[in-house]
Amino acid sequence: MAERENERSISQTVRAQLTLRDLILTGGLRPGERISELQAVEAAGVSRTPVRMALVRLEEEGLLEAIPSGGFMVKSFSERDVLDSIEVRGTMEGLAARLAAERGVSVRDTEPMRECLAQIDELIAPQEISFDAFSAYVALNARFHALLAELSRSPPVIRQVDRASALPFASPSGFVMAQSALPEARHILVVAQEHHRIVIDAIENREGARAEAVMREHARLAARNLRLAVKARGPMDLVPAAVLIKASNPS
Amino acid sequence: MAERENERSISQTVRAQLTLRDLILTGGLRPGERISELQAVEAAGVSRTPVRMALVRLEEEGLLEAIPSGGFMVKSFSERDVLDSIEVRGTMEGLAARLAAERGVSVRDTEPMRECLAQIDELIAPQEISFDAFSAYVALNARFHALLAELSRSPPVIRQVDRASALPFASPSGFVMAQSALPEARHILVVAQEHHRIVIDAIENREGARAEAVMREHARLAARNLRLAVKARGPMDLVPAAVLIKASNPS
DNA sequence: CGGGCGCTCGCTGTATACAATGATCTGCAG
DNA sequence: CTGCAGATCATTGTATACAGCGAGCGCCCG
Numbered sequence: 001m002a003e004r005e006n007e008r009s010i011s012q013t014v015r016a017q018l019t020l021r022d023l024i025l026t027g028g029l030r031p032g033e034r035i036s037e038l039q040a041v042e043a044a045g046v047s048r049t050p051v052r053m054a055l056v057r058l059e060e061e062g063l064l065e066a067i068p069s070g071g072f073m074v075k076s077f078s079e080r081d082v083l084d085s086i087e088v089r090g091t092m093e094g095l096a097a098r099l100a101a102e103r104g105v106s107v108r109d110t111e112p113m114r115e116c117l118a119q120i121d122e123l124i125a126p127q128e129i130s131f132d133a134f135s136a137y138v139a140l141n142a143r144f145h146a147l148l149a150e151l152s153r154s155p156p157v158i159r160q161v162d163r164a165s166a167l168p169f170a171s172p173s174g175f176v177m178a179q180s181a182l183p184e185a186r187h188i189l190v191v192a193q194e195h196h197r198i199v200i201d202a203i204e205n206r207e208g209a210r211a212e213a214v215m216r217e218h219a220r221l222a223a224r225n226l227r228l229a230v231k232a233r234g235p236m237d238l239v240p241a242a243v244l245i246k247a248s249n250p251s
Numbered sequence: 252m253a254e255r256e257n258e259r260s261i262s263q264t265v266r267a268q269l270t271l272r273d274l275i276l277t278g279g280l281r282p283g284e285r286i287s288e289l290q291a292v293e294a295a296g297v298s299r300t301p302v303r304m305a306l307v308r309l310e311e312e313g314l315l316e317a318i319p320s321g322g323f324m325v326k327s328f329s330e331r332d333v334l335d336s337i338e339v340r341g342t343m344e345g346l347a348a349r350l351a352a353e354r355g356v357s358v359r360d361t362e363p364m365r366e367c368l369a370q371i372d373e374l375i376a377p378q379e380i381s382f383d384a385f386s387a388y389v390a391l392n393a394r395f396h397a398l399l400a401e402l403s404r405s406p407p408v409i410r411q412v413d414r415a416s417a418l419p420f421a422s423p424s425g426f427v428m429a430q431s432a433l434p435e436a437r438h439i440l441v442v443a444q445e446h447h448r449i450v451i452d453a454i455e456n457r458e459g460a461r462a463e464a465v466m467r468e469h470a471r472l473a474a475r476n477l478r479l480a481v482k483a484r485g486p487m488d489l490v491p492a493a494v495l496i497k498a499s500n501p502s
Numbered sequence: 503c504g505g506g507c508g509c510t511c512g513c514t515g516t517a518t519a520c521a522a523t524g525a526t527c528t529g530c531a532g
Numbered sequence: 533c534t535g536c537a538g539a540t541c542a543t544t545g546t547a548t549a550c551a552g553c554g555a556g557c558g559c560c561c562g
Binding site for chain 2: 544
């Protein structure tokens, strides 16, 4: 069994889950496409049992959908679904921000978030940002949102935010755009930075209501941008954020 | 294999999941207690494989927690967790109510909810409500909240509300109280009815902001009541709503 | 030539067998 | 008597074998 010692001593099930999730999020499998166990087995390099576990987990996670007659397919989302997911995430993050403010986080706690923002600032400083810069932004932004959730100090909230972010198109990048959308990206990101900074300030000043309102407004703006992008270019330009990350960070 | 034809032709995995969830929610397994596969196998009456699937699903559902060294245990929640879960649910239901209002549901859509409320009215009409009446209320109330989520017409919202309600102590009954809390129950339920009616009216009148605010306030009230109950009687009186339902509806 | 029916094959769901890891208990030494 | 070390044993994680069901295809009949 221990034929391949190359990987860390991580369970087969988890390895399968990571492999398959990667496969889905990087577009190896198209939404609506059926995923056969055999296929998954040779992709993950383990037996059917752990693959099966991974499939169940991914289904609960929201990436897969059970087919009534058996098996799983990659879940596909309508534009409406994506917009709603963004709203859900924004609402939950608003709650996280409010709790953070109400429960009084220390300035030290918000330090990592400010660091995130500073790094993003550098990325989007140039008039026209590069593809690599945008990819880096996506990763940093995901980290920022994760930190915000942590700040709520509430496991249920963290859990729900995570769940809401799991939807491939509602990723914490706020909105997702393809390479072709890069020209407009800079302005949007600058605005996002502004929002995030306001949220941190509000949290530090214990202004819960304000922190929440800004976070929700932020999500609504993201939704509007996405809607506009789809109107302008059609839905094919929608790309999971992970694709961007993957493209610039070949693992 | 088909030795027991008594049940409907439902998959073994699902049967195991239902059986185990029932076991947990009805208190057959205490929070923090380890659940061995063998035990689960003989409880569900199926083989280890479907039991294993069910355990994974229940973990993702939030009822179980994986033990690092292997196996699962029933997740236990602090009072803080429970209160936070109620807040999460309230926030999500607030979103659901707002979306329902904004998207313009017809009066016909809210009809089943009004029926729910009417039935609850009858239950809580007497000065002192019985245990059976309270159990019936819990079930009706769960239905009311499910209907509200449906009204959002948003799969992501429905999903998140469902997830938030899965936490055993944050059940849609809003707050959970043991039999001993019955004397105070009536007043609280009357107030809840009032809230729910306002929400429906707001939705029908397209007042999204108002609908949302009421729903959130409703959750905050529930949290406060729970906090008071715990202060007065101690945490042992916290009981999953399912126990009440189970007690009066012996399946 | 087209449609319906039956068959076959592949796939999934389930059961069981095997291996490895962690826990517990006992015996021995300090 | 207590603490540590070794071994046994239970229990999980993984692999494989088996069975049933559905989808797809071909054949036969109209």
